[in-house]
Amino acid sequence: MFAPAVLGPTVDVLHELAGEGPALELAIGTGRVALPLAERGVEVHGIDVSEAMVAQLRRKPGGDRLAVTIGDMATTRVGSGYRLAYLVYNTITNLLTQDEQVECFRTVAEQLAPRGCFVVEVFVPQLRRMPPGQTAVPFHVGSRHVGFDTVDVVSQLSVSHHYVREGQQDAQGRELARYAASAHRYVWPSELDLMARIASLTLTHRWADWDRTPFTAESESHVSVWTKGGA
Numbered sequence: 001m002f003a004p005a006v007l008g009p010t011v012d013v014l015h016e017l018a019g020e021g022p023a024l025e026l027a028i029g030t031g032r033v034a035l036p037l038a039e040r041g042v043e044v045h046g047i048d049v050s051e052a053m054v055a056q057l058r059r060k061p062g063g064d065r066l067a068v069t070i071g072d073m074a075t076t077r078v079g080s081g082y083r084l085a086y087l088v089y090n091t092i093t094n095l096l097t098q099d100e101q102v103e104c105f106r107t108v109a110e111q112l113a114p115r116g117c118f119v120v121e122v123f124v125p126q127l128r129r130m131p132p133g134q135t136a137v138p139f140h141v142g143s144r145h146v147g148f149d150t151v152d153v154v155s156q157l158s159v160s161h162h163y164v165r166e167g168q169q170d171a172q173g174r175e176l177a178r179y180a181a182s183a184h185r186y187v188w189p190s191e192l193d194l195m196a197r198i199a200s201l202t203l204t205h206r207w208a209d210w211d212r213t214p215f216t217a218e219s220e221s222h223v224s225v226w227t228k229g230g231a
């Protein structure tokens with residue numbers, strides 16, 4: 001996600017939408033996107049729930065100049081008049097209920113300037129890969145890493161499981177692997193549009209990626225832009 005081929009187009013789109021700014025990044029993390037956007041002259045504010053992530057951001061060049069508030073992005077209000085708010089890298093799925101995701105849209109909309117934009121980058125749920133009765137689906141199978149999701153289609157909650165080979169053996173000669181898991185609430189594009197509508201935002205763009213490739217039935221991810229006050 002730090003590769004210039006990924007980050008360059010991301011920052012290009014956000015820079016264009018931010019105009020004169022200011023911009024608000026929900027779940028700013030370690031500043032992967034906020035720092036290069038700020039380098040282009042956009043005033044960027046951030047919210048993140050993790051003090052540890054923000055501490056890493058502060059250690060990076062320019063990281064001490066961004067205004068960051070520690071809080072939950074579903075409910076934390078930090079200002080008003082933002083030209084752009086953005087929530088990328090699938091992080092809306094870290095809000096684990098529909099109510100929290102709706103609240104996030106409302107909270108963002110209140111802080112946007114008229115004609116301001118909210119941008120979300122998130123995967124399209126891959127339920128077409130799962131035949132009826134199956135509850136797990138792999139998303140990466142490699143020689144070092146195996147990842148799969150277990151899915152509850154009623155709550156729309158999924159857990160991403162990762163097994164990573166450590167390249168080391170224990171005293172009995174067994175190969176060691178590290179396990180990590182994260183919970184997500186997957187959300188459909190049309191469901192996001194309804195959340196936006198509840199918050200008085202209107203869909204103005206939906207691309208398959210940051211290069212603005214058209215979104216189609218085969219797209220596995222999308223970058224969506226909703227505007228306050230319509231197109």
Ligand SMILES: C[S@@+](CC[C@H](N)C(=O)[O-])C[C@H]1O[C@@H](n2cnc3c(N)ncnc32)[C@H](O)[C@@H]1O
Pocket residue numbers: 026027028029030031032033047048049050053071072073074088089091094095
């Ligand atoms: C995958 S990282 C993305 C960071 C950054 N946006 C990027 O694109 O590199 C997810 C971030 O979301 C933050 N996060 C998760 N749930 C959150 C919440 N409810 N409110 C605010 N931040 C949250 C985590 O602390 C973490 O920094």
